[in-house]
Amino acid sequence: xxxxxxxxxxxxxxxxxxxxxxxxxxxxxxxxxxxxxxxxxxxxxxxxxxxxxxxxxxxxxxxxxxxxxxxxxxxxxxxxxxxxxxxxxxxxxxxxxxxxxxxxxxxxxxxxxxxxxxxxxxxxxxxxxxxxxxxxxxxxxxxxxxxxxxxxxxxxxx
Amino acid sequence: xxxxxxxxxxxxxxxxxxxxxxxxxxxxxxxxxxxxxxxxxxxxxxxxxxxxxxxxxxxxxxxxxxxxxxxxxxxxxxxxxxxxxxxxxxxxxxxxxxxxxxxxxxxxxxxxxxxxxxxxxxxxxxxxxxxxxxxxxxxxxxxxxxxxxxxxxxxxxxxxxxxxxxxxxxxxxxxxxxxxxxxxxxxxxxxxxxxxxxxxxxxxxxxxxxxxxxxxxxxxxxxxxxxxxxxxxxxxxxxxxxxxxxxxxxxxxxxxxxxxxxxxxxxxxxxxxxxxxxxxxxxxxxxxxxxxxxxxxxxxxxxxxxxxxxxxxxxxxxxxxxxxxxxxxxxxxxxxxxxxxxxxxxxxxxxxxxxxxxxxxxxxxxxxxxxxxxxxxxxxxxxxxxxxxxxxxxxxxxxxxxxxxxxxxxxxxxxxxxxxxx
Numbered sequence: 076x077x078x079x080x081x082x083x084x085x086x087x088x089x090x091x092x093x094x095x096x097x098x099x100x101x102x103x104x105x106x107x108x109x110x111x112x113x114x115x116x117x118x119x120x121x122x123x124x125x126x127x128x129x130x131x132x133x134x135x136x137x138x139x140x141x142x143x144x145x146x147x148x149x150x151x152x153x154x155x156x157x158x159x160x161x162x163x164x165x166x167x168x169x170x171x172x173x174x175x176x177x178x179x180x181x182x183x184x185x186x187x188x189x190x191x192x193x194x195x196x197x198x199x200x201x202x203x204x205x206x207x208x209x210x211x212x213x214x215x216x217x218x219x220x221x222x223x224x225x226x227x228x229x230x231x232x233x
Numbered sequence: 234x235x236x237x238x239x240x241x242x243x244x245x246x247x248x249x250x251x252x253x254x255x256x257x258x259x260x261x262x263x264x265x266x267x268x269x270x271x272x273x274x275x276x277x278x279x280x281x282x283x284x285x286x287x288x289x290x291x292x293x294x295x296x297x298x299x300x301x302x303x304x305x306x307x308x309x310x311x312x313x314x315x316x317x318x319x320x321x322x323x324x325x326x327x328x329x330x331x332x333x334x335x336x337x338x339x340x341x342x343x344x345x346x347x348x349x350x351x352x353x354x355x356x357x358x359x360x361x362x363x364x365x366x367x368x369x370x371x372x373x374x375x376x377x378x379x380x381x382x383x384x385x386x387x388x389x390x391x392x393x394x395x396x397x398x399x400x401x402x403x404x405x406x407x408x409x410x411x412x413x414x415x416x417x418x419x420x421x422x423x424x425x426x427x428x429x430x431x432x433x434x435x436x437x438x439x440x441x442x443x444x445x446x447x448x449x450x451x452x453x454x455x456x457x458x459x460x461x462x463x464x465x466x467x468x469x470x471x472x473x474x475x476x477x478x479x480x481x482x483x484x485x486x487x488x489x490x491x492x493x494x495x496x497x498x499x500x501x502x503x504x505x506x507x508x509x510x511x512x513x514x515x516x517x518x519x520x521x522x523x524x525x526x527x528x529x530x531x532x533x534x535x536x537x538x539x540x541x542x543x544x545x546x547x548x549x550x551x552x553x554x555x556x557x558x559x560x561x562x563x564x565x566x567x568x569x570x571x572x573x574x575x576x577x578x579x580x581x582x583x584x585x586x587x588x589x590x591x592x593x594x595x596x597x598x599x600x601x602x603x604x605x606x607x608x609x610x611x612x613x614x615x616x617x618x619x620x621x622x623x624x625x626x627x628x629x630x631x632x633x634x635x636x637x638x639x640x641x642x643x644x645x646x647x648x649x650x651x652x653x654x655x
Binding site: 109112113117135137146220221222224225227228230232 | 515
């Protein structure tokens with residue numbers, strides 16, 4: 076009996092404390108009017124779309140990152156926060172300066188509007204081919220844009 | 234019939250294989266067999282059974298009547314019989330007539346549009362199929378995976394053939410990848426998949442309830458209702474005034490109003506609006522239908538002045554005008570002939586002396602009445618004025634007498650004389 080009560084006293088509360096940040100949203104979303112998105116972030120997203128090469132060699136299967144992180148209902152801000160931080164990793168790639176500038180605008184602009192307090196995730200150390208990285212980057216930008224659209228539409232999808 | 238078909242196939246196989254070595258005394262052995270009867274034919278011995286040879290003389294020739302019978306089987310193949318084919322592993326497989334060509338045909342492309350986020354239609358061109366086929370549609374969303382594949386619950390038909398699928402609002406998820414699969418149920422290997430982003434395929438309804446009112450004396454404001462989609466829409470306003478044939482257009486954000494700074498009250502203005510699901514909530518490229526037009530301005534139904542036909546000007550008006558002008562000139566000439574007196578013609582001066590005896594008026598042709606009318610009808614005597622001499626000097630009358638003493642028979646003009654100064 077003693078060891079059972081010991082488990083309940085010292086085991087569950089720490090577990091709750093650990094899980095609580097994951098379940099709750101740490102973001103104070105400030106861009107719901109859509110003006111900042113339309114005048115700043117969307118402009119850079121469109122320029123990135125214009126600057127990217129026509130890479131039709133990307134496969135249709137989704138990387139694991141998007142299976143773990145998706146723009147689900149009530150998790151839009153969390154997804155954008157994670158995605159924007161992921162974008163920062165691509166700033167170290169050997170890419171065009173104009174492309175980098177727009178990446179930074181999207182990343183920093185999103186993080187500022189979200190105003191989240193969540194800590195930065197660990198960087199991915201997997202070595203990927205440049206083509207795979209570009210495919211992932213393009214897909215990430217598309218997901219960010221879609222999630223912004225969803226937030227601004229106020230739509231809840233099941 | 235199957236037997237005849239088998240013979241035909243066998244003939245084809247035999248025809249295409251190289252010649253076997255045959256001796257007069259030893260039985261022929263199949264190519265590739267383990268027994269090499271002639272060392273000189275080691276090549277054929279090792280040859281594959283299906284390998285062709287370029288040496289036509291090596292082709293085994295069948296007797297002519299037998300070949301003729303085999304060729305007769307060709308028309309039977311086209312009569313719809315079910316032939317059998319020898320597969321590489323030696324099994325027979327039934328071959329449907331024409332099935333090979335249909336299974337390689339591509340399926341028509343599926344097009345999906347979401348109408349005002351109320352329902353979605355996915356359609357395809359069913360007439361492109363060589364035979365009427367009820368194609369089936371399945372769909373799922375990218376995040377849910379293949380576990381939640383659903384078949385269309387409400388097919389659309391064209392000539393009793395499936396040509397589309399209707400999906401309700403509950404089945405629409407704009408912000409997830411929509412995967413649609415079209416399949417031929419008679420050939421399960423014949424299918425096509427397509428991944429769509431539904432947020433870019435939204436077509437809203439046309440704007441409604443257009444109203445106009447004056448902000449100021451010369452400024453006009455157009456308003457309309459935005460429906461359920463709110464700020465997700467952007468609008469395009471077109472207007473024209475009076476007799477203009479071309480529209481002036483202005484892109485408006487998600488606000489449901491448009492103002493025209495200066496308007497002319499004498500002109501008739503026409504406005505219309507359409508909307509698009511862009512850019513805050515999606516990136517659709519298709520616009521909605523135009524709204525019903527609304528008018529403002531002069532209520533007099535002024536038909537726009539159409540430019541007069543050049544043909545009417547050139548062919549009718551100009552000739553008529555010219556004829557009228559000529560007629561007028563003729564009338565003016567005649568009138569002038571009657572009213573204006575002629576200038577007398579100057580005849581020979583000899584006639585003046587000889588013939589008319591100095592009668593100038595008769596010679597010149599001036600009428601007697603005109604001559605009389607030019608005669609003066611009054612007379613006026615000249616009055617000489619002179620100074621009265623000083624005293625003693627009497628005014629002597631001249632030999633001619635003063636004109637004052639002249640008296641006309643009708644009137645004695647007064648004579649004025651100057652009196653000397655005292």
